[in-house]
Amino acid sequence: MQQLSGKDISELIESSYRCRKNILKMMRQGEGHIGGAFSSLDILTVIYNKILRHDPKNPKWADRDRFILSAGHKCLALYAVLADQGYFKEEILYTYNTFDTPVAMHPEEKRLPGIEFSTGSLGHGLPVANAIALAARLDKKDYRVFVILGDGESAEGSVWEAAMAAAHHKTDNLTVIIDRNGLQVNGRTSEIMDSSPLEEKFKAFGWAVQTVDGHDFNRIYQALASVPFTRGKPSCIVADTIKCKGLPFGEDNFQFHHWHCEASEIDNAINLVEGQMGKELDKVAK
Amino acid sequence: MQNNIDNKKAGAAAINLQQAVIEDPRKRFSDALVELGAKNSNVIYVSCDSSLGASGAEFNKRYPERHFEFGIAEQNAMGEAAGFATCGKIPFIAAYVPFVTLRCFEQIRDDLCKPKLSVKIMGNNCGFSVSALGPTHTVLEDVSVMRSLPNMTILSPCDGPEYYQAAFAAAEIDGPVYIRIHRTKTKKIHGDDFRLKVGRGEILREGTDITLIACSTMVANALEASSILENKGISAEVINMSTIKPVDRELILASSSKTKKVATVEEHSIVNGLGTAVADVLIKENPVKMKMIGINDLFATVGDYGEMIEYYGLSPAGIAASIEEFLR
Numbered sequence: 001m002q003q004l005s006g007k008d009i010s011e012l013i014e015s016s017y018r019c020r021k022n023i024l025k026m027m028r029q030g031e032g033h034i035g036g037a038f039s040s041l042d043i044l045t046v047i048y049n050k051i052l053r054h055d056p057k058n059p060k061w062a063d064r065d066r067f068i069l070s071a072g073h074k075c076l077a078l079y080a081v082l083a084d085q086g087y088f089k090e091e092i093l094y095t096y097n098t099f100d101t102p103v104a105m106h107p108e109e110k111r112l113p114g115i116e117f118s119t120g121s122l123g124h125g126l127p128v129a130n131a132i133a134l135a136a137r138l139d140k141k142d143y144r145v146f147v148i149l150g151d152g153e154s155a156e157g158s159v160w161e162a163a164m165a166a167a168h169h170k171t172d173n174l175t176v177i178i179d180r181n182g183l184q185v186n187g188r189t190s191e192i193m194d195s196s197p198l199e200e201k202f203k204a205f206g207w208a209v210q211t212v213d214g215h216d217f218n219r220i221y222q223a224l225a226s227v228p229f230t231r232g233k234p235s236c237i238v239a240d241t242i243k244c245k246g247l248p249f250g251e252d253n254f255q256f257h258h259w260h261c262e263a264s265e266i267d268n269a270i271n272l273v274e275g276q277m278g279k280e281l282d283k284v285a286k
Numbered sequence: 287m288q289n290n291i292d293n294k295k296a297g298a299a300a301i302n303l304q305q306a307v308i309e310d311p312r313k314r315f316s317d318a319l320v321e322l323g324a325k326n327s328n329v330i331y332v333s334c335d336s337s338l339g340a341s342g343a344e345f346n347k348r349y350p351e352r353h354f355e356f357g358i359a360e361q362n363a364m365g366e367a368a369g370f371a372t373c374g375k376i377p378f379i380a381a382y383v384p385f386v387t388l389r390c391f392e393q394i395r396d397d398l399c400k401p402k403l404s405v406k407i408m409g410n411n412c413g414f415s416v417s418a419l420g421p422t423h424t425v426l427e428d429v430s431v432m433r434s435l436p437n438m439t440i441l442s443p444c445d446g447p448e449y450y451q452a453a454f455a456a457a458e459i460d461g462p463v464y465i466r467i468h469r470t471k472t473k474k475i476h477g478d479d480f481r482l483k484v485g486r487g488e489i490l491r492e493g494t495d496i497t498l499i500a501c502s503t504m505v506a507n508a509l510e511a512s513s514i515l516e517n518k519g520i521s522a523e524v525i526n527m528s529t530i531k532p533v534d535r536e537l538i539l540a541s542s543s544k545t546k547k548v549a550t551v552e553e554h555s556i557v558n559g560l561g562t563a564v565a566d567v568l569i570k571e572n573p574v575k576m577k578m579i580g581i582n583d584l585f586a587t588v589g590d591y592g593e594m595i596e597y598y599g600l601s602p603a604g605i606a607a608s609i610e611e612f613l614r
Contacts, residue, residue: 109401117372121396127365128372128397134354135373138330158393161362168357 002225004050004218009284012217016045017277019080020246022093024270026076028263029097032105035256037076039181039214039241040148044081046220047146047177056086059113065143066116066132070125071150071179073258075107078115087114123156125149126176130166130234133174144173144227152184154195160205163234167206172228175235176207179214181243183254202236214239246276303509306473309446315408315467316341318453319378323349329457330354330370332379334363334386341408341467342380364390367405368397376457380408382416384425387464391431398462399435406456407464412442413503413553414586414594415469421585430558432464433531439484440530442466442560444505445475448528451482459484466502468553470591473506475526487534489541493523496609497541500551501527501560507595508551510602515609522609533563535571542574549577549612551605553595556580577612579605 004012023037048054053065069078076096083090088102092112095101102111106120117128125147133145149159166174178198182189189195199209208229212219220239227235243257244250247269250259261269322329323345330352331337331345337353346353354370356363360381367377379386386409387394398405409428416423432440439459443449449467456463475490490505491512500508505526512522523541527534542548548568550561561578568576581598595601599608 117369118396118401121392123361124365124393124397127362127393128369130362131354131366131369132373134366135370135375138351138375139373158361158365161356161359162365165356165359165362165366169354 002222004221006284009217010281012045012049013277013280015049015084016041017273019084020273021270022080023076024266026093026096027261028266031258031260032076033073033257034259035243036071036074036150038244038246040074040179041077042215042217043177043220043239044077046217046224048081048085050221051224059087063141063143066145068116068125068129068147069107069119070147071153072106072119078107079103082114122153123158126159126162130162130171130174133171134169136173147176149176149178151178151180151189151195154198155193163202163205166234170232171234172232175227177237177239179241180238181241183243185257187254198238206233207236208233209236211238214241215245246273248272303473303506308471309474310471311446311449311468312341314446314449315453316344318450319345320348322453322457328374329376332363332367332377334358334360334381336381360385360390361393364393365397368403371403371405376404378406378408380410382423383409383412383428384423387428387431395435399437402437402461404460405462409464409466411469412466413468414591417594418588418590420588424586426555426581426586429530429554433558437461438531439463441528442501442530443528444502444526445472447476447478447480448482451480455482455484468503470503475506485529485532485534487525487527487537489523490526491524493521495521495545496547496549496613497523497525497545498549498551499525499527499564501530503553504551504600507600507602507605511605514602514606520613527560530560530563533567535567538564538567539572542568542572547575549579549609552580553600554580555583557583579608
């Protein structure tokens, strides 16, 4: 199985924490869905740096792999990664939460290069993604489609309609990554609406499934690099993550799903995030 | 065959309608889809277990690789249609009106209308098409909700040639289109050389006392009502307004300026339907006296098609009686 080198992992850690710091700077405007952005950031970092066949200078390249953020509220992470990849200038990030900004609180395809499809209302991404994957078959193209769903989002019926359809149509160029951080707006997913066992549910719907630690870059990479897990089946990666990962006082706290912050809290938060990055880099060095 | 309607001769319409050819709208739409499929390889069919009764069977037979079945799951199917459209496909998605409009309304709003994607929604069995099935299947609010969406075009054809043309016209439009498809066989009003102009109504019969604006099945009934009215000395102008959105503002203003009175006729709720579309123009630009004939904000009872039309005052005689009362 393919492995990432220590150097690769260090670079990915630096990339994901660079994005976390940029997200905090964006939040100087007062609020944002930081929890899901930070929980999904390591996954997005691997996807854009190591997996996706894409060209930031040519975002509509016909043969590109597609990425759709079905859980659109996590878009702080997507914006930061896209800027880091060079899709647009970093300064655009800092217009977040201002009038008519291209980086709105939910991503819009027409506002920003690199956004494949506008999302925000949960449960919309997977149906769209499955059709884009089916269109590849129709057009005899070999691009792949990757989708991030939330575990809270998995309560939406349309997710399961689409899951059934993807298996029925044997869409094996489609991969779903579930950012299972265990929290949603009002509390623990297990208490609000228990979506478990997600692995068994997707298997029962006809998908090939793997579970990974969603903050272990090597495991995320290995899973994503080996799709489709089974020919003729769509792939599902259930990634166990920590909501607000990287900001110690927000981690695994549902109140950081959408953080209303004071500008004065941001500098401290950036320092704490930098400290976390240092710890993670040290772990790799050892 | 030329147009059955002679605009210049009052009374001609009713005579010709009595002799008119009867056609199945779904068959004509199916013919058009098959032709479209031959002309444009991007045209695809998205089915919600709805091909056989919804103009998709022949398309499926001819182009099975472009026929996508998603079963009884309209939210997913609408999202799938949007996804295909992002890849340059022109999906025609079909299901009974309630399921293809209301069940997946948010997908239509967010995934079709907001990004202005070229998905064509075929609302099958509109109005009282299947009224015996009861109010779950008889949705009289489809125009109401579709009209509220930016970027949406709404077509409600009245006869075979117009259904046939609507499929081609919809495919040409850069954006989402909702096409209302009735089950009842229609009297052929237009000739085969008819060309539908989206956004343009047409005067089928000229008159001077009142303008009757109708769509779908009610065009034929309004024409027949105009003959009844003529016998009572009332000259009614009859307009087929097959594009409900965007509605033909110029024609509404021109005709209402002449007749000074307007009545709309629709096999649909009077809440935000064709009548409201016409009223939106009149109230702002030519506030003449107006009547809306349709279903008065209620869930309809059950019955066969003829019974329903009779009961809700939408037969030619019922329409004529309403107009007479309105003009009294």
